[in-house]
Amino acid sequence: MADRTPAPRQDVCVVGAGPAGSLVAHRLASAGYDVTVLEAGPRFDGDREERERRMERAIRPDRGGVWGMGGERDAFSASGDRFYPLDAARVKGVGGSTLHWQGMVMRLHEADFDGDLPNDDPAWPLSYEDLRPYYAEAERALGVAGSSENPFAPPREEPHPMPAFEPSYSDSLFAKACERLGIATHAVPNARNSEGYDGRSACVGYGTCQPVCPSGAKYSADTHAEKAEDEGARVVDRAPVQRLETDGEGRVEAAVYATPDGDEHRQPAREFVLAAGGVEIPRLLLLSRSSDHPDGLANSSGAVGRYFMEHLFAGAGGTLDRETRQNHVGFITSESHQFYDDPGQAVERDGETVVPAAGDEPLSPIKLEFLNYAGPSPVELAVDADDWGDSLLSDLRDAYGDHVAMGGLVGQPPRPENRVTLDADTTDDHGNPVPDIQWSWGPRVKRTLARANEVQTAVLGELGADVEWTVGPDETGPAFHHMGTTRMGTDPAESVVNPRLRTHDVANLWVASSSVFPTAGSMNPTLTIAALALQCADHLDERL
Template sequence: MAQQTTSADVVIVGSGIVGSLMAEKLALSGLSVMILEGGPRIDRNQVVARFRHETNKSDFMAPYPYNDWAPEPRKDNGYFQQEGPVPYSASYIRGVGGTSWHWAGMAWRYLPNDFQLQSKYGVGRDWPFSYDDLEPFYYEAEVKMGVSGPLNNGSPRTKPFPMEPVTPSWAHQRVRDRLAPLGFEVTTNTSARNSRNYDGRPACCGNNNCMPVCPIDAQYHGGISAQAAERAGAKIITEAVVYKIEHGADDKIQAVHYYTPNKESHRVTGKIFVLAANAIETPKLMLMSTSDKFANGIGNSNDMVGRNLCDHPRTKVSFDVDEEIWPGRGPVSEYSIQSERDGDWRGEEAAFRIDFSNSNPVAGVTSKLISQGVYGKDLIAGIRQQSSVTLGLKNIVEQLSDPNNRVMLGDRRDSLGIPNPKFYFSVDDYTRRGNARARRVFQEIAEGLGGTNIKFMDENKFSLANHITGTLGMGNNRATTVCNGEGRSHDHENLFLAGTGVLPTVATVNSTLTAVAVGLRTAEFIMEDLA
């Protein structure tokens, strides 16, 4: 027997870091808030134990539970369908707290010029509001998440970071000191990682497995956000796979419908609805929710839902430094170079940030040596020598919006009969030129560190960063965007969109902090509506 219809002032689909922090803010204002999460609750201790015993430590999804009634992309599981020409790959977690369970904690702000890309450089899209409009919400997000970083990172601040950066590792110090005379300023990354006890959580102790999970919660994640939302009074219903959005004659959203794992259907009504699943699952849900009036899906009268998919189609290099720097101590992503994030050349080729990998290379080095037939004492010596000098770099490169790059409904279905996502994805010459320039900068850096055994990634291949943006893009032009600057759907006045999908541009940094800031700003408009 189906349960009785439930209701709340605000119904949020998705318990990730954005949806949960919005829920906390809304609940603290006195509103009743219900979060519908398709996946189960996640126990950090169980994830840590699984990771400890996992043989493939590079598979960041392996420690997390998989459910066929709330599927997610796993290696070779066929959840994503591809139409080419570039395969679109991403990994995300469907469970309480969402994908930031296995992120690297990077919490960068955009630059002011990132908000006016079209008006300043003649490419891409402008935002419907400015950096200054978002700045107080950036700070609100940083306080919630416990963000630290250097002040001189190009993003203006009205208040200092909540805490000082984590102490730099030896590799960070040596790379910084050696590259400085060559004109490269190596800076500590801004990150949601405790450098001291903060918000009841301990300081980072350098476990170096921030991805796939911080074993001590020194690194912030959406699971912590979800706990905060529940403490504030929000209710989370887990294993609730939303499959339909229902509107009324006035086009306002009246309810959402969800399945339990055994396909029992439930209906939830509310005054305001927020879609905060992620930049793939949210447009998929909107495209599924068709009606006589909205034949292409909820919020999709202009056929823009799912379009303008962007990521960071980055390139990489690895080489051996001419001294022992011992990467793998401290956070996995610790330091970077910012000088290529903005400039007049941006009208012709993509900007980028250069990120140094601080992941422990021992597993990869060991596998390579064994495949070469090295054993015994030679293997031990080889592991020690190679893992002490190996260094990897990647660029976080800008991609321009293209409506042809999109999320669509696939023709395969999961155990509940819900379609999987299908993609068309390409990489234009603007981004390719940015990657070409990055390879030239990589060469200078490698030479400055006495690099040998330099190995560049194939220039015709791309390593996507899992920074999914654009599919729900906000803007003032109703013909080309999905929601306005408040996050409000152009088609439905009580439907709000949140998460990385609403970001009009991908810029040169990880998208999480900006998505949280925009979500907290959207929460203000929701509170005004219900005041």
């Protein structure tokens, strides 16, 4: 039985053992500090045999969840204009959502930080140059395979730790069509090993990257949780924090957490770091209201929970009259960021306009993806089939091999009406109000989704595909990138944390999460989360 009783007063207590919390814990434990990490979910057995069993469960016809999400523990509400399917793609456990993420790790562009994009988004209170060395450290920590060939990427100081994955066969088809349209394609940085790295093997091509990587080639944050433990940190699983208690001087004194046996404990510490994601962090702050903090902890601005942002998916696909080798690669190897800083630019072929330039209304950045997993996989077709033998083989030959598709991400602007609040009418397994997601899209997102679809259908048309479906602008869904609910800023009346990620209101409370993002951009956020976490750890080291 694991010992879940509290340790003596620690230097640092971290809430959450996902990528941010695990990186903070490892860095501070390596510096000699006493660190305890409290994680709401369990430890998952990470050996090869267990991962293979998990993969097998994931591809069976019933496709039950393999990471234990759901039920009273994970209850939530979604009262906004759009239903937000919170539990569809999050994981509570040591490693967090990196246990089943896709593994794409891009740096935000300089324009994201500077507010120089052609839209209404504000600037960040720190620059790309401030975060640039931490981006490099994050790439080394996670193990990133990438290339410097992307002409739209921000400047970097050194190559990626590993070479990029080779473009897939379908990438080569897209590349020729894009070249004729004047659209540049380039490699995607992936937090998965293209060669052996950090004691983990190279990718062996299982193709089930979501929801599980059986080989361990894709990075997951339990790696750094274990490294933190090797340096002396204590990681306590199945210990959901119920509230943070403050002393009479406004500092956090202890994290109160529950254990599976029904007991509650208080973990005291000098400093506290919240790293539980963009939904659970504001929820915990709101649950920690007291007579000294009647609106919730660190919430004098009223911004806790507000400015919830997401990335929306734009896509289009269909079939070709030739082989595409669909689903031979389970992750993306090529993209185009050409429409990121300038999403409204025209697309031309031989001097003829294929997609006219957009109007003057602001658009979000667009990140275009070339999907290597278009259409059903042969395994998916086989396990879902009713036939066997020659009949099944004939059906597989008819249904597999000619699908092709593009995807993309479009970021939401920060809108105060998009927020996380508490639903007092619905409680979790400890009797606490569950998070309520109030989510809407707004006109800019819809315009940008439509713009992305125009470019995607133009590329597919140039490829000669029969376009059979599009996703966007009216019916689409989130990428499950929770951002913005404890935003960073210099004005305590408008933001929750300062540029060092310490809360304005509480001197010993820090936030390491995408929840501090002032804007969403349209890049996958995990590398920026990791870079901010490493920077936060350095600021804490200075303070301690």
